[in-house]
Amino acid sequence: AQSVTQPDIHITVSEGASLELRCNYSYGATPYLFWYVQSPGQGLQLLLKYFSGDTLVQGIKGFEAEFKRSQSSFNLRKPSVHWSDAAEYFCAVGAFNNDMRFGAGTRLTVKP
Amino acid sequence: GAVVSQHPSRVICKSGTSVKIECRSLDFQATTMFWYRQFPKQSLMLMATSNEGSKATYEQGVEKDKFLINHASLTLSTLTVTSAHPEDSSFYICSASQGGQFTYEQYFGPGTRLTVT
Numbered sequence: 518a519q520s521v522t523q524p525d526i527h528i529t530v531s532e533g534a535s536l537e538l539r540c541n542y543s544y545g546a547t548p549y550l551f552w553y554v555q556s557p558g559q560g561l562q563l564l565l566k567y568f569s570g571d572t573l574v575q576g577i578k579g580f581e582a583e584f585k586r587s588q589s590s591f592n593l594r595k596p597s598v599h600w601s602d603a604a605e606y607f608c609a610v611g612a613f614n615n616d617m618r619f620g621a622g623t624r625l626t627v628k629p
Numbered sequence: 630g631a632v633v634s635q636h637p638s639r640v641i642c643k644s645g646t647s648v649k650i651e652c653r654s655l656d657f658q659a660t661t662m663f664w665y666r667q668f669p670k671q672s673l674m675l676m677a678t679s680n681e682g683s684k685a686t687y688e689q690g691v692e693k694d695k696f697l698i699n700h701a702s703l704t705l706s707t708l709t710v711t712s713a714h715p716e717d718s719s720f721y722i723c724s725a726s727q728g729g730q731f732t733y734e735q736y737f738g739p740g741t742r743l744t745v746t
Contacts, residue, residue: 560635560738607672621671621672
């Protein structure tokens with residue numbers, strides 16, 4: 518079965534600084550990769566997804582992620598963080614049978 | 630498009646009672662629906678997968694007699710927590726998949742906060 522590792526439990530960045538959230542996956546076949554954001558007490562909002570094609574994926578809210586097969590990674594980036602980006606971020610990997618597994622999440626704090 | 634709703638958003642029930650949570654796909658037909666559980670400051674854990682008209686498939690360790698899932702139509706799935714206890718208090722999130730070329734994408738509901746007193 519597939520699995521996802523998000524090595525950073527909590528990250529703090531200053532507003533305006535760049536951001537990179539790490540995600541590593543384990544899956545024997547071509548992965549379907551997702552990044553979601555969750556605000557406190559809310560459901561999940563899809564930021565971006567990778568199914569195939571261009572390995573650099575653009576998402577909403579200025580986020581992008583790059584799929585690197587050789588490193589089994591799908592890191593999320595944003596060039597300039599806004600205070601409203603403070604939230605919990607989840608990386609997920611999906612399989613052909615609809616099975617989706619989530620990482621443990623990374624909590625982002627934005628300093629003024 | 631691809632909106633999923635959950636009702637109620639919050640529910641408080643007494644220990645020993647049952648509570649039903651509804652998950653609806655508002656603008657698409659969901660061939661598959663999923664139920665997740667999320668403990669505070671933790672990730673989502675898949676509880677079960679249900680296909681319309683079929684019995685749900687439960688993940689290992691999830692009590693199917695306690696968490697009853699019904700997927701009676703292509704737009705509605707329900708999760709009933711039977712004889713709820715305080716340890717069942719959690720955030721329950723459903724998701725839905727359209728199938729076909731969209732099989733690999735799930736659309737998530739806003740979640741239901743269950744508190745058992």
